[in-house]
Amino acid sequence: MSEFYVANIRGHEVEYAPDDDITREFTEMPCAHCGQKPVDMMDACIAHLPGVKFACCGHGGKSRGYIYFENGVVIRGDFRVERMEYDEP
Numbered sequence: 699m700s701e702f703y704v705a706n707i708r709g710h711e712v713e714y715a716p717d718d719d720i721t722r723e724f725t726e727m728p729c730a731h732c733g734q735k736p737v738d739m740m741d742a743c744i745a746h747l748p749g750v751k752f753a754c755c756g757h758g759g760k761s762r763g764y765i766y767f768e769n770g771v772v773i774r775g776d777f778r779v780e781r782m783e784y785d786e787p
Contacts, residue, residue, distance in 0.1 A: 708741070709757025731757045743779050755779050 702713045709730025728735045732755075734742035741755040749768050756763030756776060764774040 706761045708736070709761060729755065729757050
């Protein structure tokens with residue numbers, strides 16, 4: 699009998715075998731919430747944030763989001779990604 703694991707990748711529940719390379723197979727999987735594909739292996743809606751090494755948007759509440767800062771601080775939880783409009787001085 700084969701053993702399978704379940705992972706949440708970009709908001710999609712994925713089954714995989716212990717010897718599967720899920721990183722390579724699912725790196726281009728789009729976000730289950732916004733449908734955007736990743737940018738440089740980061741969630742497109744929050745890619746390239748200044749001072750951030752890694753981040754996850756939470757995919758519309760399907761998983762917990764996190765922000766991993768360059769100084770080692772990690773914030774995890776349920777949050778909403780917003781883009782604020784502002785006028786540059």
